[in-house]
Amino acid sequence: MSQGNVLFLLTGSIACYKACTVISRLVQAGVTVQTVATPAALRFVGTATLEGLSGRPVFTDLWAEGQALDHIELARRADLALVCPATANTLNQLAAGLAHDPVGTLFLAWELDKKPWWVSPAMNHRMWEHPATAASLARLREWGVQVIDPVEGPHACGESGSGRLPEPEAIAAKVLAALAAK
Template identity: 50%
Template sequence: MGDLAGVRVLLGVTGGIAAYKAALVARLLVHAGATVDPVLTRGAERFIGAATLEGLTGRRVRSDVWEDIPGESHVALGRAADVALIYPATAHTIAKLAGGLADDLLTTTLLAATCPLVVAPAMHTEMWQHAATAANVATLTGRGVHVIGPASGILMGGDVGAGRVVEPEDAIAAVRAALASAAPDRDLQGRTVVVTAGGTREPIDPVRYLGNRSTGKMGFAIADAAARRGASVHLVAANAGLPTPDGVTRHDVTTALELRDAVLGLVDRADVVVKAAAVADFRPATVAASKLKKADGVPVVELTRNPDVLAELGAARSGPGERPLLVGFAAETDDPEQRGWDKLKRKGADLLVVNDVSRSDAGFATDTNHVVILGADGSRVEVALAAKREVADRILDRVVAGLGD
């Protein structure tokens, strides 16, 4: 995986002759590990086909604000993006962005986005030098938009001058720089954070097991975010086939008992424990030594309760606010918030992150999540649907506030 693994990029392509280079940009982004969501303006569709970008990114190309109305495409795309890149950006699109207009899917999506925005202008020299364009660019840069280029060179029709879109490699470098500039302060420097992620598997026989649908994406996002914020991070990963985030020490486990042993072996040095893994409540009381045969009839599997690691950690403290700071998760399908308050009290945690896993756009195996963070102090913070990378930082914001000085 490349250095942009886990990063979701909104790639906007507008109607200029340089639109063909967007295919190279998409390929470079994917090669670096990014997930790329292409959005074409109607003008861009005259220069580059949707099939090209879909083939390169493996993602659906969107262009019409009237498509997928129930899914709120523009809001969902904007919230999910970690960074947006407009390549190329015409004078017309730059003017619309500066004026806050939203008359197509791309500009509507960008109004809903809170991520860093990189704009790569492309136009004739006279258009670039026009006072209106200069004012619009100044407006965007004043808002923190990263404007790269344009370069000087051969333009459409053989003209030579400023207005040529920057090369794809330069655009990717700008994306990396925008992400770096948006990185949070290293407010967990000197702290040790233990994160659990994935789903435990409880063996029935050498072949079969009891398990759940957790992939570990949320926990891995938290581990990655904690490391970016300066923490020393230990990730206890239960059956998660995801790459280890940079700067994170990984401990692989399979069962709930193995996860408990790993966490208890790390907790003495921890300032924070985030229990994001989906841990099985029960396990088979006995494990068959050989594969159970269908011909022998339907087996009776007697279950026994697994230890509740979060509750055990909570009980070991004198009360909420003691170290380590404890963060639990509650994946619910019915009345999730009320169940979350009940679980927060029972477990003795400081924070409980509740998400409704019956939603198709949140919970297990998705790249986005929508959560409510409940606090033992009675606080409630709702995080609207966003990329799990963004949700992870919002959870850690609450952790940092709980740690105090």
């Protein structure tokens, strides 16, 4: 029996490789995972990897044949949504209520007062500290979005600071605990 349904949304950060481990841990624990990926996320990991890990096709294109209502249906079916990794661009997009892609439409179709929507940001520390990012996060928090705070450490760009995605096991454990508590 499934331990719950997670809508797992990947956006274009180098931390997509760590998100693959989160998906793997959730699936191993019996969770049904539906992945969604932006075009930028697919520059970092391929649909074959996401489909192989989750056992389901990846939702990437609002206009794909046979998937016309997925932007509503997937939001209806899931118990919890997790944007992991969440880019600065996507956080700003969500905070502005823009719905030009699957991630934005699913967010607007989500009943924030009924089901948890989480974001796990990952970015360079200057992007993380930028007032635009901080303002978007504050707005998302006001709406009930839960933020998995990034951790301090070295970035792929050679700089160091806050903005790193936490370790995959820690993220998976949080999701599993939330599903068990529902």
